[in-house]
Amino acid sequence: MNLAFAGPIQDGRPKLPGSLHVNRRLDQWLAFLPEGAVRLTPGKVELGQGILTALAQIAAEELDVALSRIRVVAASTPGSPDEAVTSGSLSVQESGMAIRHACAEARAILLSVLAQRSGVSPHDIRVEDGAFLAPDGRTLGSYWSMADAGLLAAEASPDIEAKPATARRIAGTSAPRLDLPEKVFGSPRFIHDLRLPGMRHARVVRPASRGAVLLAVREGALPGDAVVHRDGSFLAVLAPREQEAEAAALRLAGRAEWQAAETLPPDGAVEAWLDAAPAEESLVAERVAETPPAAHRIARRFFRPFVTHASIGTSCAVALWQDGRMHLWTHSQGIYNLRADLAKAMRLPAETFLIQHVEGAGCYGHNGADDVALEAALVARAHPGIPVRLLWSRAEELGWGPASPAMLVAVQAEAAADGTLLRWSQRVTSNGHSGRPGRGKHPTLLAASQLADPFPVPNAINPPLAGGGGAQRNAVPGYRVPALDVRMAHLQVMPLRTSALRGLGALANVWAIESVMDELAAAAGADPLAHRLRHLDDARARDVLARAAAMAGWESRARREGFGLGLAVARYKGTGAWCAAVAEVEAAERVFCRRLWLAADVGEVVSPDGTLNQIEGGAIQATSLCLLEAVRHDARGVTSDSWEGYPILRFSEVPRVAAELLARPEAPPLGAGECSMGPVIGAIANAIADALGVRPTHWPFTPENLAKAMDTA
Amino acid sequence: MIGFTLNGAAVAAPIEAEAPLLAALRGPLGLSGTRFGCGAEQCGACLVLLDGQPRHACTLPVGEVAGRDVTTVEGIGTAAAPHPLQKALLDQQAGQCGFCLSGIQIRALALLRATPRPTEVEIRAALDPHLCRCGSHNRIIRAIQQAAAEMAP
Numbered sequence: 001m002n003l004a005f006a007g008p009i010q011d012g013r014p015k016l017p018g019s020l021h022v023n024r025r026l027d028q029w030l031a032f033l034p035e036g037a038v039r040l041t042p043g044k045v046e047l048g049q050g051i052l053t054a055l056a057q058i059a060a061e062e063l064d065v066a067l068s069r070i071r072v073v074a075a076s077t078p079g080s081p082d083e084a085v086t087s088g089s090l091s092v093q094e095s096g097m098a099i100r101h102a103c104a105e106a107r108a109i110l111l112s113v114l115a116q117r118s119g120v121s122p123h124d125i126r127v128e129d130g131a132f133l134a135p136d137g138r139t140l141g142s143y144w145s146m147a148d149a150g151l152l153a154a155e156a157s158p159d160i161e162a163k164p165a166t167a168r169r170i171a172g173t174s175a176p177r178l179d180l181p182e183k184v185f186g187s188p189r190f191i192h193d194l195r196l197p198g199m200r201h202a203r204v205v206r207p208a209s210r211g212a213v214l215l216a217v218r219e220g221a222l223p224g225d226a227v228v229h230r231d232g233s234f235l236a237v238l239a240p241r242e243q244e245a246e247a248a249a250l251r252l253a254g255r256a257e258w259q260a261a262e263t264l265p266p267d268g269a270v271e272a273w274l275d276a277a278p279a280e281e282s283l284v285a286e287r288v289a290e291t292p293p294a295a296h297r298i299a300r301r302f303f304r305p306f307v308t309h310a311s312i313g314t315s316c317a318v319a320l321w322q323d324g325r326m327h328l329w330t331h332s333q334g335i336y337n338l339r340a341d342l343a344k345a346m347r348l349p350a351e352t353f354l355i356q357h358v359e360g361a362g363c364y365g366h367n368g369a370d371d372v373a374l375e376a377a378l379v380a381r382a383h384p385g386i387p388v389r390l391l392w393s394r395a396e397e398l399g400w401g402p403a404s405p406a407m408l409v410a411v412q413a414e415a416a417a418d419g420t421l422l423r424w425s426q427r428v429t430s431n432g433h434s435g436r437p438g439r440g441k442h443p444t445l446l447a448a449s450q451l452a453d454p455f456p457v458p459n460a461i462n463p464p465l466a467g468g469g470g471a472q473r474n475a476v477p478g479y480r481v482p483a484l485d486v487r488m489a490h491l492q493v494m495p496l497r498t499s500a501l502r503g504l505g506a507l508a509n510v511w512a513i514e515s516v517m518d519e520l521a522a523a524a525g526a527d528p529l530a531h532r533l534r535h536l537d538d539a540r541a542r543d544v545l546a547r548a549a550a551m552a553g554w555e556s557r558a559r560r561e562g563f564g565l566g567l568a569v570a571r572y573k574g575t576g577a578w579c580a581a582v583a584e585v586e587a588a589e590r591v592f593c594r595r596l597w598l599a600a601d602v603g604e605v606v607s608p609d610g611t612l613n614q615i616e617g618g619a620i621q622a623t624s625l626c627l628l629e630a631v632r633h634d635a636r637g638v639t640s641d642s643w644e645g646y647p648i649l650r651f652s653e654v655p656r657v658a659a660e661l662l663a664r665p666e667a668p669p670l671g672a673g674e675c676s677m678g679p680v681i682g683a684i685a686n687a688i689a690d691a692l693g694v695r696p697t698h699w700p701f702t703p704e705n706l707a708k709a710m711d712t713a
Numbered sequence: 714m715i716g717f718t719l720n721g722a723a724v725a726a727p728i729e730a731e732a733p734l735l736a737a738l739r740g741p742l743g744l745s746g747t748r749f750g751c752g753a754e755q756c757g758a759c760l761v762l763l764d765g766q767p768r769h770a771c772t773l774p775v776g777e778v779a780g781r782d783v784t785t786v787e788g789i790g791t792a793a794a795p796h797p798l799q800k801a802l803l804d805q806q807a808g809q810c811g812f813c814l815s816g817i818q819i820r821a822l823a824l825l826r827a828t829p830r831p832t833e834v835e836i837r838a839a840l841d842p843h844l845c846r847c848g849s850h851n852r853i854i855r856a857i858q859q860a861a862a863e864m865a866p
Binding site: 183314361618620642644651 | 732733736739740743744745746747748749750751752753755756758785786787790791792795799802803806808809810811812813814815818834836837838840841843844845846847848849850851852853854
């Protein structure tokens, strides 16, 4: 997903924080500008999560300059450090900690030079908004006066210390988001708003099915001056104006003859398909222990269908092939990774590509952003000198972007008469949760398998647990249990291309674990809160759980007809942020989540309001996912390719959310973007069980699926 | 050439009458705030005011707006002179990716003109045709409440 993808880096070099370890030159990260500004060049990208603002805060803090002096530049190749992918709730850890260290070192370098020059002891010099001042108030110099001195053309060193937490004045405050004003005023900021001189518009004609082969395209006139681009089964049109490209694609679709294939399991049989499909088994975690005979045994299967990102804006890219270089504007989460796969798919050297990140709509993981970049580049290569803008339709966005895998989580747990956990086994069956580009021998980009000289479609992978895991993310319960056996069945066939969606396997795993914990508590006659607290050795987990319960008035809750309350807790990835959730649901003609109370511990908080925004947003998205969402399909492809077919939560259905952060300014930052999702789904499921006496085992938690659970109870 | 009033100024769009207004706004008229989300009136990202009434620019033929009055998000306010609604959205940090915010502002403006002091339930109902995937809903509702309080006589 990111640098931590494969686990800790051990390359024998002195350890530097975050991405600085693999991008060691200071001038890769920042530059001082004579006009009195700092140019910051992180490799992580803005997805609407506010990361650029948080990084600017960290830089301003360490440099002792006003936040308004920091100019954050969007990532590009080769202009930015390679920070791999912006994902996994790791940007503050990887980019933020690199920038903190690089800025602390830049400050120290300039301080030392000015001290030597002036004869003033470095300990007596203070920095005020970029000016270096002697004890008598004399200005000895500034970042801006030294901008051209080349002082940052050096590798970072490991022995620089950033400010102590108690000295921070900017990092740790709720700075307003730098990107939000332009978005509120409708100013051009999104990739969709990019207009290059002479730009033309491309649209893709999608195959009649997954894996369909284009047999023939009948000749005929097209609207405007549209031209056809065909490479094997990749079919597109290019026209001077957007509406002409759309009309031409529609017309061309009627003239294309496909050999369709039926490769998907029946829509209603995905659960059975998960059981039967060929899979590679692996052990995730094991603890062998002799345990006394159990008084309570719970065995449950939890099924989750394919779900998808459902970005509000559709995927878009602009490409220009000129003088042997491919200029590309993209909202990819990982521009260097994208470059690697573009190079493979187009059979060009990586250096051919000059890639500029431009913000798209929120993606929440690996959506079509990378795919559309290759498609634009393919059309652009055939039209040198013409900027080509390719935009996906709503149907393409919901139907052709990577999906998040369907999953089956089977749990068997045993407990003593008083509820004390004895044994826990969990088996997770799923496709891989990462089909991101840039990691394998073959490109993972959609069009690569459709070219005249095609590439095989690589099976999506599950990163190792040390790198956060995929399907097995959060499959190991955070509770004290003597005997443990956690396994993963990674499917070796992939009828729907799958990849990363916010939280990966954690959503289904936390849902399953927290459901079974509630069932065990009930079996033992214990309160769900007390039952969890006495199985948690981790004080920070207990703290968030106790806080969320207190916020919701858990201890004094009263039963209300038609309503239910449930709680859940998890530490994201087992190594990230802690979050606990309490959900209140109302069971009417269907289930509504009316209120959520959340408590989170994300370690150091750079921007409290920005962090809360992420935690609230994740909670609402998780509510939508578990109550409403499932990708629908037939044997040929996805049929839920409109907002009617793939409904998401609407304003009148959105729960009220109260969220609080536990302050840990001295602790390392742990990321905030994904931690609330699993606990919210677990809490909603438990609240439904509380309201209806039915255990949700099939996602989404619709009346039909709850009825199914009633039948099998 | 189709002539109409756009954010208070007379414009003429060199585009065929059957093209959607969205294509005219984002194409020859050079605006970016009105967004394409679905092309089927299902997400609200392209909402504009036509003679004060909310309409989806993704399906509205330009020919229908000839001689009439169109307001887009660019006509609501600017960074230098923000509308109270925009100030409230920024005060509440009511957005993440921000892609849905243009259409939502148009809807909120129409709501506040018709119902200067809407209840929370009325705000949620009014915004129901609008999709937000980031989960900024509650902040957006608070921003509209703040704007209503500031704008009400």
